[in-house]
Amino acid sequence: MKEEELPQVSTATNPDGDARLPTPAHDASSVIRRAPQTPPDKPEGFHVVGKAMAKTDSFTRVTGQDKFADDIFLPNMLYGKMVRSTVPHAVLKRVDASAARALPGVVAVATGADILVRYGILPSSPDEMVMALDKVRYVGDPIACVVADDELTAEEAAELVDVEYEALPAIGTIDQALRDDLPQIHENPRRTNNIHKEAHLEFGDVEAGFAQADRIFEDEYFFEGNTHAPIEQHAVVAQYGGDGKLTIWCSTQTPHYLHRIACAVLGMPGSQVRIIAPPVGGGFGGKTEPFAHELAAAYLARKTGRPVKIALNRQEVFYAHRGRHPVRFKLKTGVKNDGTITAIHLQSWLDGGAYGSYGVATTYYTGALTTVTYKVPAYKFDGCRVFTNKPPCGPKRGHGTTQPRFALENQLDKIADALGLDAAEYRKQIAVDPYTSTVNGLRVTSCGLRECIDAACERTQYKTKRAAMRRGKGIGIAASAYLCGAGLPIYWNDMPQSGAMVKVDRGGGVTVFAGTSDCGQGSTHMLAAIVAETLGIDVMDVSVCFGDTDLTPVDLGSYSSRVTFMAGNAAREAAGKARALIAQAAAAKLGSAQERIGFAGRRVYDLDEPSHALTFIAAVQLAEAQFGTLATVGSYWAPKLAAGYKGSGVGPSPAYSYSVAVAEVDVDLETGAIQVEKITLAHDVGRCINADSVEGQIEGGVYMGLGEALMEEWPFRAGEHKIPNLLDYKTLTSLDAPPIEAIIIETDDREGPFGAKEAGQGPLNPVIPAIANAVADAIKARIHSTPITAEKILKALDASSGSTLRLKKMPASQPPPPVPA
Amino acid sequence: MTVAPPKVLTTLDVNGAPVQVAFHPNKTLLEVLREDLGLTGTKHGCEMGHCGACCVLVDEQPVLSCLALAIEMTGHKIRTVEGLATNGHLHPIQQAFAECGAAQCGYCTPGFLMTGAALVEQHGGLSETEIREAIAGNLCRCTGYTKIIEAIQLAATRMERAASSGYSK
Ligand code: FES
Ligand code: FES
Numbered sequence: 005m006k007e008e009e010l011p012q013v014s015t016a017t018n019p020d021g022d023a024r025l026p027t028p029a030h031d032a033s034s035v036i037r038r039a040p041q042t043p044p045d046k047p048e049g050f051h052v053v054g055k056a057m058a059k060t061d062s063f064t065r066v067t068g069q070d071k072f073a074d075d076i077f078l079p080n081m082l083y084g085k086m087v088r089s090t091v092p093h094a095v096l097k098r099v100d101a102s103a104a105r106a107l108p109g110v111v112a113v114a115t116g117a118d119i120l121v122r123y124g125i126l127p128s129s130p131d132e133m134v135m136a137l138d139k140v141r142y143v144g145d146p147i148a149c150v151v152a153d154d155e156l157t158a159e160e161a162a163e164l165v166d167v168e169y170e171a172l173p174a175i176g177t178i179d180q181a182l183r184d185d186l187p188q189i190h191e192n193p194r195r196t197n198n199i200h201k202e203a204h205l206e207f208g209d210v211e212a213g214f215a216q217a218d219r220i221f222e223d224e225y226f227f228e229g230n231t232h233a234p235i236e237q238h239a240v241v242a243q244y245g246g247d248g249k250l251t252i253w254c255s256t257q258t259p260h261y262l263h264r265i266a267c268a269v270l271g272m273p274g275s276q277v278r279i280i281a282p283p284v285g286g287g288f289g290g291k292t293e294p295f296a297h298e299l300a301a302a303y304l305a306r307k308t309g310r311p312v313k314i315a316l317n318r319q320e321v322f323y324a325h326r327g328r329h330p331v332r333f334k335l336k337t338g339v340k341n342d343g344t345i346t347a348i349h350l351q352s353w354l355d356g357g358a359y360g361s362y363g364v365a366t367t368y369y370t371g372a373l374t375t376v377t378y379k380v381p382a383y384k385f386d387g388c389r390v391f392t393n394k395p396p397c398g399p400k401r402g403h404g405t406t407q408p409r410f411a412l413e414n415q416l417d418k419i420a421d422a423l424g425l426d427a428a429e430y431r432k433q434i435a436v437d438p439y440t441s442t443v444n445g446l447r448v449t450s451c452g453l454r455e456c457i458d459a460a461c462e463r464t465q466y467k468t469k470r471a472a473m474r475r476g477k478g479i480g481i482a483a484s485a486y487l488c489g490a491g492l493p494i495y496w497n498d499m500p501q502s503g504a505m506v507k508v509d510r511g512g513g514v515t516v517f518a519g520t521s522d523c524g525q526g527s528t529h530m531l532a533a534i535v536a537e538t539l540g541i542d543v544m545d546v547s548v549c550f551g552d553t554d555l556t557p558v559d560l561g562s563y564s565s566r567v568t569f570m571a572g573n574a575a576r577e578a579a580g581k582a583r584a585l586i587a588q589a590a591a592a593k594l595g596s597a598q599e600r601i602g603f604a605g606r607r608v609y610d611l612d613e614p615s616h617a618l619t620f621i622a623a624v625q626l627a628e629a630q631f632g633t634l635a636t637v638g639s640y641w642a643p644k645l646a647a648g649y650k651g652s653g654v655g656p657s658p659a660y661s662y663s664v665a666v667a668e669v670d671v672d673l674e675t676g677a678i679q680v681e682k683i684t685l686a687h688d689v690g691r692c693i694n695a696d697s698v699e700g701q702i703e704g705g706v707y708m709g710l711g712e713a714l715m716e717e718w719p720f721r722a723g724e725h726k727i728p729n730l731l732d733y734k735t736l737t738s739l740d741a742p743p744i745e746a747i748i749i750e751t752d753d754r755e756g757p758f759g760a761k762e763a764g765q766g767p768l769n770p771v772i773p774a775i776a777n778a779v780a781d782a783i784k785a786r787i788h789s790t791p792i793t794a795e796k797i798l799k800a801l802d803a804s805s806g807s808t809l810r811l812k813k814m815p816a817s818q819p820p821p822p823v824p825a
Numbered sequence: 826m827t828v829a830p831p832k833v834l835t836t837l838d839v840n841g842a843p844v845q846v847a848f849h850p851n852k853t854l855l856e857v858l859r860e861d862l863g864l865t866g867t868k869h870g871c872e873m874g875h876c877g878a879c880c881v882l883v884d885e886q887p888v889l890s891c892l893a894l895a896i897e898m899t900g901h902k903i904r905t906v907e908g909l910a911t912n913g914h915l916h917p918i919q920q921a922f923a924e925c926g927a928a929q930c931g932y933c934t935p936g937f938l939m940t941g942a943a944l945v946e947q948h949g950g951l952s953e954t955e956i957r958e959a960i961a962g963n964l965c966r967c968t969g970y971t972k973i974i975e976a977i978q979l980a981a982t983r984m985e986r987a988a989s990s991g992y993s994k
C-alpha cells in the first residue's frame with residue numbers, strides 16, 4: 005500500500021465530537037464477566053454503579069507494569085539498613101558506628117542523636133524517635149541507619165555498629181505491666197506502672213439496669229494478638245532534589261499523615277516535601293503511620309544528596325508490626341428472661357507493645373461500638389492500654405472493634421442458650437433500628453442487620469441445620485457493625501476530611517485527583533466509577549491520579565473504612581459540578597431545559613427525547629468554549645457527631661455497615677482438629693459501587709478473620725518474637741481456605757455516595773465469633789480465647805466431660821518400623 | 826568482612842530472548858531479574874521461600890526465584906510475568922485474573938500467574954482440588970483465594986476450548 009492510499013485522519017475538531025473511541029485491546033465493556041453470585045436489586049438508571057466489573061487497574065496489575073515502592077530504582081541510589089535492638093528493654097550506653105563508617109562502600113550512618121524530635125501518629129502520644137537515643141524498648145527498635153552503595157554492604161555495615169546495652173527487666177505481659185515494682189518503659193511521673201491510657205465511661209443508669217435484670221452473665225475472654233502480614237514488605241525511596249525539595253515514595257496508606265510528620269521530624273515546610281503513595285501491596289491497617297525507616301531514608305537522602313532506598317525484610321516487617329492488640333476482657337451483661345438487654349459492663353486490657361501508635365483510639369474502640377448492633381439501654385466501659393516490651397500494636401482491619409466483638413457475640417450465644425432462645429432470632433429481636441441513636445451518643449443511620457441475619461440464615465438453612473446436627477458438627481452465627489470513616493481526623497482541624505478534583509479534557513477523558521492510597525481495596529476503581537456514573541461515561545474513560553501530596557487534594561488516607569464514603573462523596577461533588585457546566589452548555593445547544601439533561605453511554609441528551617443528543621465530547625467542548633478550562637473540586641466534611649464527652653471523638657461515623665457471618669464446622673472429637681466447611685457472610689454495604697470489589701472485600705475479610713480465629717498468634721520468648729517469618733507465622737493457604745459465600749445487602753444510606761457505605765473492614769469482625777459459636781455448637785463447650793486450636797478444643801471437651809486430658813488417652817506412640825536395608 | 830565476588834558476564838534466556846547481563850555470582854535470580862534486568866514485575870515477600878511471590882518459570886516449571894542462583898540459570902529458559910502477554914494480548918491467565926478480580930493489591934499476583942500459567946498450559950480438566958494443591962505454595966493476604974481459583978478455572982476452560990477449536994496459544 006502506498007502512503008497516499010492510507011486513510012486520512014483529520015485532527016480538526018469534529019463539530020459533533022467523535023465519541024467512537026478506538027477499541028482498546030481490553031475494552032472495559034467486553035470485560036464484564038460473570039453475573040455476581042448475588043445480584044443486588046439495582047434501581048433503574050445506574051449504568052456503572054452496582055455492576056460487577058473488573059477494576060480499572062486490574063489490567064496493569066496482571067502485567068507486572070505497576071510500580072510498587074520497592075520497584076522504584078533511581079540513578080545513583082543508595083541502600084539503607086536499620087540497626088535494630090537485639091534486647092527487649094535496655095538503657096543505650098553507647099552506639100559506636102566508627103567500624104561501620106570505615107567499611108568501603110558505606111556513605112553515611114545516622115543515629116538517634118541526629119534527629120532529636122519525638123513524634124507519634126496521634127498528637128496525644130508523641131513517644132517515638134526515628135532512632136533510639138537513650139533507651140530501647142523492644143527487640144527490633146531502631147537504633148541507627150546505615151546507607152551504602154549496595155544492599156549487602158549496608159547489611160554488613162549494620163552488623164558492625166557496636167551497641168552497648170544496660171539491660172532492664174523486660175515487661176512481657178499485661179499483668180507485669182500493671183505492677184508497681186517494675187521499671188517504666190516510658191517515664192511517666194504520674195504513674196508507678198506501665199499503663200499508657202485509661203478510659204472510663206458510663207451511659208444510662210447501669211446500676212439500675214443490672215438491678216432490673218432477671219439474669220446476669222459474667223465471662224472473661226482473651227483475644228490473641230496477630231499481625232497484618234501484607235505480602236509487600238514496607239519499602240521507601242527518598243530523593244532530595246537540587247531544588248531543595250524532598251520526595252518520598254513509600255508504601256503507605258496515609259500519605260497526608262506521613263507528609264505532616266515528615267515535615268515536623270525533618271524541620272521542613274510542607275511546600276518542600278512531597279509524598280507519593282504508589283500502589284500498596286496490602287495494608288490492612290499496617291501501613292497507616294510513619295515508620296522509622298521512612299524518616300531515616302528521608303533524612304539520609306537529604307544528608308547525602310543521593311536517593312536512598314530502604315526495603316524491610318520480612319523479619320523487620322514483624323518488628324514494624326502495629327498489628328492487632330492482644331486484649332483481655334471482662335464482660336457482664338444483664339438480661340430480662342425474654343433476652344432484652346438491661347445493661348452491659350465491658351472491661352478491656354490491651355497489650356499495647358512498646359509505643360503509643362494509634363493505641364489511645366484503639367482503647368476507646370474496644371468499647372465504642374458495643375452499642376451499635378443491639379439495643380443497650382445502660383452501658384459502662386473501662387478500658388486500659390499498657391506498654392510492654394514488644395513491637396508496638398496499632399490498627400488492624402476492624403481496629404479495636406474485632407476483639408470485643410469476639411467476646412460480645414460469644415456471650416450472646418451463651419445467653420440465648422441459657423434462655424432457650426434461637427441465637428439468630430434472638431439477635432433480630434434485640435437488633436438496633438435504623439435511624440436511631442445509641443446510649444453512648446452514636447448516630448445510627450441505615451441498618452440492614454436484620455436483613456443480613458435473614459439472608460445468611462436462609463442461604464445456610466441455619467435453623468434446620470442447628471437443630472439436626474450430630475455432635476462434632478456445628479453451625480454458628482455472629483453479627484457486627486463497623487465505621488464508614490472515623491468521624492474526626494486524628495489531629496484537630498476544621499478542614500474537609502477528603503478533597504477531590506475533576507478535570508475534563510476536550511478529548512473526552514476525565515481525570516480525578518484524590519489523595520487516596522490504593523492498597524488493593526479498590527479505591528481507584530471506586531473513584532473512577534463514581535465519576536463515570538455522574539458523567540455518563542465508561543470507567544475506562546476516567547484516569548485516577550491518587551496519593552501524591554503535590555498533585556492531589558488532601559485525603560486523610562485509607563483507614564477506618566473511610567475512602568468510599570468520604571473520598572467518594574468528594575469525587576461525586578466535583579464530578580457533579582463538572583456535569584452541571586456540561587449540562588448547561590448542552591442544554592443551550594439542544595434547546596432543552598438544563599434539569600432535563602441526562603448523561604449516559606458517552607452521550608448527553610434530553611431526558612424527554614433521548615434521541616435529541618450530543619456526544620459527550622461535543623458537549624464537553626461546548627462547555628469548555630463557554631466556561632474555560634473544565635476543572636472542578638469537591639470536599640467532604642463528616643457531620644459533627646461527637647457527643648462532647650471525653651473520648652466521644654472515637655466511635656462516631658457518618659454511617660455504620662453491618663455484617664452477619666454463619667460458620668459451619670466439623671470438629672474431630674478425638675484430635676480436636678477443626679474443619680471449617682463454609683462461611684456465609686451477608687454484608688450491608690449501603691449500595692455497592694462495584695459488586696466484584698465488594699465480594700472481593702468480603703472474601704478477603706472472611707479469610708483474614710479465619711486466620712485470626714484458627715491459627716494466627718503473636719508469641720514471644722524472653723522478649724523476642726518467636727516466629728517472625730511467613731512459614732512459622734501460620735496463615736491460611738489455598739488448602740485451608742474454605743468456600744466463602746458473599747451476600748450483598750443494600751440499604752441505600754442517605755449520606756453515602758449513591759447510598760454506599762463500606763466493605764473493607766466490617767466483614768472480618770463477625771467471622772471469629774461465628775467460628776467460636778459453631779465450635780461451641782459442635783462440642784457443647786465454649787472456648788473463650790483465640791485462636792481456637794485443637795489443643796483448646798480437647799481441653800474444653802475434657803473440662804466439660806470431667807475427664808482427664810484427652811491427649812493422655814491417645815495410644816503410646818509406636819516406634820517406626822525399621823528401615824529396610 | 827566479605828567482599829562481593831567479581832561480576833560475571835552471562836547470557837540468560839529471559840522471556841524468549843537471550844540477554845547479556847553482568848552480575849555478582851552470589852545474586853539470586855530474583856535479584857538479577859529485578860535489579861540488573863529491570864524486570865520488577867516479579868515480586869518478593871520473604872526471600873526465604875515461604876510466600877511464592879517471586880515465582881517464575883524455569884523451563885516451564887514454577888521455581889521460587891529467591892532461592893535460585895542466577896548463575897545456575899544459564900542454558901535454561903526463564904519466563905516472568907513480563908513474558909506472559911504476547912503482541913499486546915494478555916495471556917488467558919492474565920485476562921482471567923483481571924476479569925475475576927483475582928488481583929486485589931496485586932502484589933502476590935505475578936507469583937500466582939506464573940504458577941497458574943504452568944498449570945493451565947500443561948494440564949487440562951483441572952479440578953478445584955488440583956488447583957488448590959498447585960497454588961498452596963503461594964500466599965495471598967487479600968483475596969481468600971476464592972477469586973484466584975475461579976480465575977485459574979476460567980483460564981483453563983478457555984484454553985481447553987481454544988485448543989479443541991484448533992487454535993493454540
Ligand atoms: S520471596 Fe521467594 S518465596 Fe517469598
Ligand atoms: S492480592 Fe494482595 S496479596 Fe494477593
